[in-house]
Amino acid sequence: MELVGTPKKTVTARAAGLVACTRCARAWPLETEVCGRCGAKLISRDVNSLQRVWALWLVGLMCYVPANLYPMLRTQQLFSVDESTIIGGAVELAQHGAFGIATIILVASVVIPLGKFWAIAFLALSVREKGGYASRHRLLMYEVVEYIGRWSMIDIFVVAILSALVQLQGLASITPGPAAFFFALSVIFTMLSAQSFDPRMIWDAQADTDEASGNG
Amino acid sequence: MSDAAEFSRGPLEGLIICPVCDATYQLQRPKNGERAVCTRCHKVLIAPRAKAGMQIIAVSIAVVVLIIAASVFPFLKISAGGRSNAVSILDAALTFTEGPMLVLALLTAGFIIFVPLLRMLLTLYVLVPVVLDRPPAEHAIAAFRFSEALKPWSMAEIFALGCAVALVKVADLATVDFGPAFWMFGVLVVLVIVQDGYMCKWSVWNSLEHPKRR
Ligand SMILES: [Zn+2]
Numbered sequence: 001m002e003l004v005g006t007p008k009k010t011v012t013a014r015a016a017g018l019v020a021c022t023r024c025a026r027a028w029p030l031e032t033e034v035c036g037r038c039g040a041k042l043i044s045r046d047v048n049s050l051q052r053v054w055a056l057w058l059v060g061l062m063c064y065v066p067a068n069l070y071p072m073l074r075t076q077q078l079f080s081v082d083e084s085t086i087i088g089g090a091v092e093l094a095q096h097g098a099f100g101i102a103t104i105i106l107v108a109s110v111v112i113p114l115g116k117f118w119a120i121a122f123l124a125l126s127v128r129e130k131g132g133y134a135s136r137h138r139l140l141m142y143e144v145v146e147y148i149g150r151w152s153m154i155d156i157f158v159v160a161i162l163s164a165l166v167q168l169q170g171l172a173s174i175t176p177g178p179a180a181f182f183f184a185l186s187v188i189f190t191m192l193s194a195q196s197f198d199p200r201m202i203w204d205a206q207a208d209t210d211e212a213s214g215n216g
Numbered sequence: 217m218s219d220a221a222e223f224s225r226g227p228l229e230g231l232i233i234c235p236v237c238d239a240t241y242q243l244q245r246p247k248n249g250e251r252a253v254c255t256r257c258h259k260v261l262i263a264p265r266a267k268a269g270m271q272i273i274a275v276s277i278a279v280v281v282l283i284i285a286a287s288v289f290p291f292l293k294i295s296a297g298g299r300s301n302a303v304s305i306l307d308a309a310l311t312f313t314e315g316p317m318l319v320l321a322l323l324t325a326g327f328i329i330f331v332p333l334l335r336m337l338l339t340l341y342v343l344v345p346v347v348l349d350r351p352p353a354e355h356a357i358a359a360f361r362f363s364e365a366l367k368p369w370s371m372a373e374i375f376a377l378g379c380a381v382a383l384v385k386v387a388d389l390a391t392v393d394f395g396p397a398f399w400m401f402g403v404l405v406v407l408v409i410v411q412d413g414y415m416c417k418w419s420v421w422n423s424l425e426h427p428k429r430r
């Protein structure tokens with residue numbers, strides 16, 4: 001902490017016989033169970049959280065598959081009905097020359113979700129083994145997963161706006177397809193999965209590596 | 217190890233622990249406008265601002281009014297070939313109405329209207345007594361905890377970007393007009409982001425713990 005008396009070597013709360021409240025940053029003796037300030041449950045390292053992370057991750061992934069197979073939008077124009085999946089819709093936009101929007105949709109609905117599945121799995125696996133990647137790298141990954149993940153919801157909102165707006169009787173109408181349902185669930189479950197992850201375990205793995213290689 | 221022993225001997229109130237990486241520090245409150253950052257993981261731990269409480273309250277009231285207004289007034293209007301259709305944000309959220317889609321409608325309405333609204337009301341409930349130097353409201357701690365837990369699920373700014381994408385998609389299909397709610401929603405998104413910048417979680421917890429010694 002730059003402004004708060006900087007120790008030469010960081011001491012973890014666990015090494016100092018303390019447990020942190022992850023919600024309000026207050027320190028308590030290691031055996032304390034509930035934070036006296038904010039009422040949060042205290043646990044030094046939530047090792048069982050990994051099971052929760054994996055369970056939610058799997059449900060999220062299972063929802064992501066039908067989200068890509070079923071149509072997201074059903075566009076009804078004068079004489080034609082057009083059903084498009086997430087990727088199909090983006091390709092169509094690109095063919096119309098709207099590359100910027102096609103990129104936003106592809107990033108929000110394909111790159112971010114897949115990246116998120118990969119990142120959570122990587123983090124959950126990497127805390128089990130000592131060493132490996134530098135933790136700065138992994139922390140960046142954790143932050144990306146935490147803050148960018150919710151932006152995947154954009155596709156659902158686009159579908160909602162389009163379906164409500166484009167209701168021109170007989171001329172054109174847009175209705176949401178089943179993929180919207182699965183996609184929303186997938187985003188929600190991956191968000192819950194990422195929230196269950198205890199980032200302190202990333203740092204423990206790194207600290208162990210430092211000690212083992214004698215840099216500590 | 218001597219550092220570690222030192223920490224556990226002193227008063228625990230004088231410590232702050234980084235929630236992300238578990239690094240422990242002696243607490244030194246930064247001046248207004250300065251920030252205390254974890255040296256290990258660079259998480260911002262404390263970021264107090266002068267008169268933040270009053271500003272947050274003002275912004276919260278504005279956001280509550282804007283959310284209510286923006287959800288009932290017409291938001292976007294589309295017209296093509298002599299036909300037109302105007303929708304409010306509430307219409308957009310409640311567009312999923314068939315079978316399991318109803319769940320989706322409730323979630324969407326929650327993410328863009330009710331969760332942001334509830335967060336603002338909870339913030340007001342917690343901060344108004346604190347700023348007026350009164351004892352904290354009953355269950356203020358639970359209220360603030362709930363408000364923090366809701367934070368990732370408040371998605372007004374994502375909905376705003378969604379509008380932009382939707383507009384481009386419709387552009388070659390029909391003409392789009394912006395209703396008053398569209399501009400209200402734009403202001404609202406900016407205010408929500410501004411408020412997040414003012415809010416220092418640690419300062420709020422600290423003032424709830426010590427209501428008199430602020
Ligand atoms: Zn706490």
Ligand SMILES: [Zn+2]
Nearest residue numbers: 234237254257
């Ligand atoms: Zn830290």
